[in-house]
Amino acid sequence: MSNIATISLSNDDWTVHAVGNIAKIPDNVQGESFPAQVPGCVHTDLMRAGVVEDPNLGFAEEAQSWVGQCDWEYQTTFILPDDPTERSSLFLRCDGLDTAAIIKLNGDAIGEAENMFHPHCYPIHKAALAGRNELNIRFRSPVRHVREREAKLGWRPVNGDWTPYPFIRKMACNFGWDWGPKVPTVGICGDLRIEACDAPRIEHIRPLIHRTENDSWRVDVHVDLFHACENSDSVSPSINAKQALVLRTTLRDSEGRTIITQEADSSKIISLDVTSPKLWWPAGYGEQHMYDLSVELLTADKPRSQKNALHTLDARRTRIGFRTITIDTEPDALGSPFSFIINDKPIFAKGANWIPPTLFSTDVTRDLYAQLLTAARDANMNMIRVWGGGFYPHDRFYELCDELGLMVWQDFMFACATYPEEEPYFSSVEKEARHQVARLTGHPSVVLWCGGNECVWAHHGWGFKEKLAENQTWGERFYHELLPAVCEQLDSTTPYWPNTPYSGEPDTDPIDPDRGTRHTWDRRIEEYREIVPRFVAEFGHQSPPNLSTLTAALPPNELQIDSRAMVHRQRATAGNGVQFQEPLSEWFAPPTSFNEWHFLAQLMQARALSIGLQWLRAHSPRCMGALLWQLNDCWAGHSWAIVDHLGRRKLAYHAVRHSFEPRLLTIQPIGEIPTLFAVNDTNDVWSTRITAQRRTLSGETLAKQYFAFDVPPQSVYAILNLQDALGLPTKRNSELLHCDIGEQRATWLFNKDKELSLPRPAYDLRFIPDKCKPRFEITAHSIILDAALLVDRVLPGADVSEQLFTLMPNETKSVNLRIPKGTSLDKETIQTLTQPSLLVCANSFSATRN
Numbered sequence: 001m002s003n004i005a006t007i008s009l010s011n012d013d014w015t016v017h018a019v020g021n022i023a024k025i026p027d028n029v030q031g032e033s034f035p036a037q038v039p040g041c042v043h044t045d046l047m048r049a050g051v052v053e054d055p056n057l058g059f060a061e062e063a064q065s066w067v068g069q070c071d072w073e074y075q076t077t078f079i080l081p082d083d084p085t086e087r088s089s090l091f092l093r094c095d096g097l098d099t100a101a102i103i104k105l106n107g108d109a110i111g112e113a114e115n116m117f118h119p120h121c122y123p124i125h126k127a128a129l130a131g132r133n134e135l136n137i138r139f140r141s142p143v144r145h146v147r148e149r150e151a152k153l154g155w156r157p158v159n160g161d162w163t164p165y166p167f168i169r170k171m172a173c174n175f176g177w178d179w180g181p182k183v184p185t186v187g188i189c190g191d192l193r194i195e196a197c198d199a200p201r202i203e204h205i206r207p208l209i210h211r212t213e214n215d216s217w218r219v220d221v222h223v224d225l226f227h228a229c230e231n232s233d234s235v236s237p238s239i240n241a242k243q244a245l246v247l248r249t250t251l252r253d254s255e256g257r258t259i260i261t262q263e264a265d266s267s268k269i270i271s272l273d274v275t276s277p278k279l280w281w282p283a284g285y286g287e288q289h290m291y292d293l294s295v296e297l298l299t300a301d302k303p304r305s306q307k308n309a310l311h312t313l314d315a316r317r318t319r320i321g322f323r324t325i326t327i328d329t330e331p332d333a334l335g336s337p338f339s340f341i342i343n344d345k346p347i348f349a350k351g352a353n354w355i356p357p358t359l360f361s362t363d364v365t366r367d368l369y370a371q372l373l374t375a376a377r378d379a380n381m382n383m384i385r386v387w388g389g390g391f392y393p394h395d396r397f398y399e400l401c402d403e404l405g406l407m408v409w410q411d412f413m414f415a416c417a418t419y420p421e422e423e424p425y426f427s428s429v430e431k432e433a434r435h436q437v438a439r440l441t442g443h444p445s446v447v448l449w450c451g452g453n454e455c456v457w458a459h460h461g462w463g464f465k466e467k468l469a470e471n472q473t474w475g476e477r478f479y480h481e482l483l484p485a486v487c488e489q490l491d492s493t494t495p496y497w498p499n500t501p502y503s504g505e506p507d508t509d510p511i512d513p514d515r516g517t518r519h520t521w522d523r524r525i526e527e528y529r530e531i532v533p534r535f536v537a538e539f540g541h542q543s544p545p546n547l548s549t550l551t552a553a554l555p556p557n558e559l560q561i562d563s564r565a566m567v568h569r570q571r572a573t574a575g576n577g578v579q580f581q582e583p584l585s586e587w588f589a590p591p592t593s594f595n596e597w598h599f600l601a602q603l604m605q606a607r608a609l610s611i612g613l614q615w616l617r618a619h620s621p622r623c624m625g626a627l628l629w630q631l632n633d634c635w636a637g638h639s640w641a642i643v644d645h646l647g648r649r650k651l652a653y654h655a656v657r658h659s660f661e662p663r664l665l666t667i668q669p670i671g672e673i674p675t676l677f678a679v680n681d682t683n684d685v686w687s688t689r690i691t692a693q694r695r696t697l698s699g700e701t702l703a704k705q706y707f708a709f710d711v712p713p714q715s716v717y718a719i720l721n722l723q724d725a726l727g728l729p730t731k732r733n734s735e736l737l738h739c740d741i742g743e744q745r746a747t748w749l750f751n752k753d754k755e756l757s758l759p760r761p762a763y764d765l766r767f768i769p770d771k772c773k774p775r776f777e778i779t780a781h782s783i784i785l786d787a788a789l790l791v792d793r794v795l796p797g798a799d800v801s802e803q804l805f806t807l808m809p810n811e812t813k814s815v816n817l818r819i820p821k822g823t824s825l826d827k828e829t830i831q832t833l834t835q836p837s838l839l840v841c842a843n844s845f846s847a848t849r850n
C-alpha cells in the first residue's frame, strides 16, 4: 500500500569496538571488535561476547564501570541496489539512539544525535553509494559527555551522589538510582532502517475526542505528515503544498463494522461525528471499549495505470476509546483537590509507580510489559504512573494499559534535579516532547501529562534553589512554559500538571497536604495517618527481593543482612539502618536467622503499604488517589517494589491487592478510637452484614455484634465506632478486634507485635496436589496472625492466591498454589510443600516469641 521502500538494519550484522581514550580499558578489549545487535546496547553486546558479566550478578557492576567511560563505535555494511543519486530522497531513520553520537556513511558525517527520547532521520542521498555502503555510529562516553556539558553549562544540584544525569537526554537511572546500579550504556536502542521515500507519509495520527453534548461525540483526527522533499534532518511534520493530498479516515467498531468514513484535503482536520459510542472506562468502573481508526493518505497524482483513481501513499491504523477526562482542582474549604474525573465520574486512583523494568531499555519484552501490567491489574489497580527518571515506554505498554483499563499518568523525563535550559538542550527537549505527545495522544489510557518528578520540590524544598548561581536556569521553563504549550497544541484534551509533588501554585509548598499531589516520604508506617493529603502520588517502604531471586544473583555465603553483597544492593539514603533495622526493631522481636529477617522485612513493607493505602481510601473523597512507590524493579536489590525484577510477587503485593479491593472493610483510628470503614468503589450499592468481635489473643470471644449496612456506590462509610460497639480492651497486649464479611476480614491490634502475647501458632497444613487446582488447606488451632506460605523458597517463582491472612482458632482456609510455567509437581516438591515450616506468621515475633 505504501510508497516507502525499506532496508532494515535491525539485525545482528553489526560490530562494536572501543574507540578514543582506551588506555583504561581491559587488555582483551583493546583493538577488539565484538558482534553487536540492533536494537541493543554495548553492555548486552559485551555480555554476549563474555567480556563482562551481567551487572545483576555478584559485584559485576563494579567490574564494568569502564564501559560507560569510553567511546564506542558501531559498524555495519549494507547493499543499495539502485543508484542513490537517482532517488530524490533517501533516509537513515532510527527510532532511538542512546545517546550522544556522530553518524557517518562511507566516511561522510551525515548527522549527530543527543537525545534518546525521539527518533532521528538523516538524509543520505549524497553520501550513499550504489552497491556496498559502510555505516558507522560513534557514541560518546555518556559519563564524559555529561561531565563536559556540566563544565560548560555550570554545575547544578542533582539528587544523590550520582553522575550529573540532567546534562543529557538519556534514561537518568542508567547513571544509578536509590534502587538500581550504575550502568551508563550506549547503543542503538530503536529500529534502524534505510528508507527510500519519494512522497509524503503519515508520521502521527492524533485523534482528539470531544463530547459535544450528552451522547454526541466528535473525533478530530489530526494527521501529521512527514514530507521527504524537505530533506530535513528531523522528523518534524510538514506538508508539501504542491501535491494534492487527500486523507481518508474510517472508524470501525470492534466487530469491524464501519461506523463512519470521511475524506478531506490533507491540510484539514477530519472531524468524525459519532453518536452513543460505547465508552472506555478505567478498570473497575466499566468495560474498556475500543474502536478501530484507520487513516489513508491518498494522492490524485495518477500513476499511468490507474486513471481517475486516488493512489494510496501511506496508511495507518490505531485504536481509540471514547472517554472524557478532566481533573478537579477547584479550590474548596480545605485547599485544592486533585481528582480524576472520567466520563463525569470521580475516580479514586489506585495504583503504583513504574520504573524501567530492566537495566537496559532494549531488554524489555512485550511479555514483560504484559506480565507486570497484568500483575497491576490483578492487584485491583486502575492507574500506573510512568516516573520521569526512566524512559518513555514502547507502544505495547500503552496498548496494554488501554486494554486493561489502567489509566496512565505520564511524566516527562525529568527527575529529582535541576536541568539546564540553554540551547541546544531546550530545543532538543521540545522535539522530544512533540514526538512523545503526538505518539501517545490517541491512547484512552493516557490521562495526564506531568512535567516531571520532584524537580519543583527539589528546587523549593531540598536546598537546590540556594545552591544555584544567580540567574542560573533549573528547568522552570520546561515545566511552566514549554511542556504545557506542547501539550495544549498537540493534545488539548488531556490535562497537564507541571510536576509532582505540586500544590497547584509555583510558589507554595509542593508537599502541602491540602493542595494538589503529594509525595509522602517524611512519614512512615503509622505516621501516614498523621495527614490526609488530597492525592498521594508516591509513598512506600523498602524490602528485599524474594529469597529465590536473591539466591539467583548471589552466592549462598552472601545471604546475610550486612554481607558485602547485600550492602552493595542497598542504595537508599542512610542504608539498612534506617530502611530495615529501625522499623523492624520497633515492631518485632528480633529475628534469629537471615530467613526470619527476610520474612519480617517483607512483612513490614506489607504492613506499611496496607496502613497507608487503606488510610487514604478511607478518606475519600478528601483524598482521591494513592499511588505506591513502586510497582517493579530492575535488578535484585533492596527496593520499594512489590514485584521483584524476576516478576516474583513480594508479600506486599498481596497486601496491596487486598487494600485495593473494590469493596474494602478496614479499621482505622479516629483519634484513638478504632473505627470500621467500608469503602465501596463499585457502581452498585454494597448491602451486607458484618460480624464484629473483640477477642483475647488466645481466641476467647469477649464481645460480639452483628451489623447490617448499605454503602452507596463510589462512597465510603465510617460505619462503626468499635469502642462503643465492643467495649474497651482490658489488656491491650492480649486482645484484638476483627470484623468479617464472608472471606474478608479487617483486624485491629492495640499494640505492636513485640508487645503482644500471641500464642505459639498451632495449625494443620495440608497440600492437595490436585492437577487443575493444587492448593493448601490450613486449619488453625490458635490465632495465627499474618500467615504466609513461603512457597517461593522451595519452588522458585511459585506463589499462592493469598498471603498474610489472619485466622481464628478452628477456622480453615484454602489457598491456591500457582506454579511457574514449565514446572511440574514431582514427588520431592510435593513433599517439601507439605512441611509445616512452609507457613510462617507474625506470632513468632511477638513478646512471647513463639
Ligand code: BMA
Binding pocket: 177, 178, 179, 416, 453, 454, 519, 538, 629, 640
Ligand atoms: C522518590 C522517587 C525516586 C526514588 C524514591 C525512593 O522520590 O521519585 O526518586 O527512588 O522516591 O527514594
